[in-house]
Amino acid sequence: MIDLHSHILPFIDDGAPNMAVSLEMAGQYVANGFRRVVATPHVQPEDIGDQWAQSLKSRVAEMNRSLRDGSIPLVISAGMEIAIAPELPERLDAGLLLPLADSRYVLIETPFERLPVGWEHIFFQIAGRGYRVLLGHPERCTQLARNHTLFERLIDIGVYFQVNWGSFTGFYGRLALKTARLLAHKGYIHCLATDSHDRSDRSADVVGKAIPDIEALIGAANLDLLSKGNPSRVFADQPMEPMSSPPALRNVKRRWKRWLFRQS
Numbered sequence: 001m002i003d004l005h006s007h008i009l010p011f012i013d014d015g016a017p018n019m020a021v022s023l024e025m026a027g028q029y030v031a032n033g034f035r036r037v038v039a040t041p042h043v044q045p046e047d048i049g050d051q052w053a054q055s056l057k058s059r060v061a062e063m064n065r066s067l068r069d070g071s072i073p074l075v076i077s078a079g080m081e082i083a084i085a086p087e088l089p090e091r092l093d094a095g096l097l098l099p100l101a102d103s104r105y106v107l108i109e110t111p112f113e114r115l116p117v118g119w120e121h122i123f124f125q126i127a128g129r130g131y132r133v134l135l136g137h138p139e140r141c142t143q144l145a146r147n148h149t150l151f152e153r154l155i156d157i158g159v160y161f162q163v164n165w166g167s168f169t170g171f172y173g174r175l176a177l178k179t180a181r182l183l184a185h186k187g188y189i190h191c192l193a194t195d196s197h198d199r200s201d202r203s204a205d206v207v208g209k210a211i212p213d214i215e216a217l218i219g220a221a222n223l224d225l226l227s228k229g230n231p232s233r234v235f236a237d238q239p240m241e242p243m244s245s246p247p248a249l250r251n252v253k254r255r256w257k258r259w260l261f262r263q264s
């Protein structure tokens, strides 16, 4: 599998505090079936410095050397988790912000409360420059979770959705769980990612805990698409494909709908 969203790099943000923890997290990735991870530290476009992108690539190279030295079969690529801000398009133009793994996909962080005023204009500007917007954990944004028509609007304008594995285990709370299931039900998820920050609750071990529920909900073929097929398309810089509606999902729709809305 490939993880497109991870805070595995040491010393940068609220992820791994040192290389020893980074290497333990790498071991967890391998144990859970991953072979590639994109390191995506948090960045604020308005604060980013001229040397950030180059420094990040150097740290990725250093980590890959450590992985080879430790015979850990995992390869890290560079990326960023970019906070949505008016400065984002021009900072992309200036080469200060890194898309995922040298592709044209830009991982944009959803604010936890609400999207900023002017978000649609920002996304249009990014798309107009030839980039693809991958929205990180939209199920964790309260405004979106409470106003589902915004999901439709985002899908309509070509935004891709990355949902966290942990949202399906309830780690981020009841609303995120319910919203992740809603997105799965609607077929609006394009890829799953761990958003790993540490060795415990927010690690690649979440995958083993989440797989049974997700597979029961969307079927094995969709699970394969979201965890392998579409992340591979990001590396190939190809458009991600939408989920299909498998027989399992169609069969449970009515029962599942009753369950879902009973939770509200």
Ligand SMILES: [Fe+2]
Residues within 6 Å of the ligand: 005, 006, 007, 081, 195
């Ligand atoms: Fe993140």
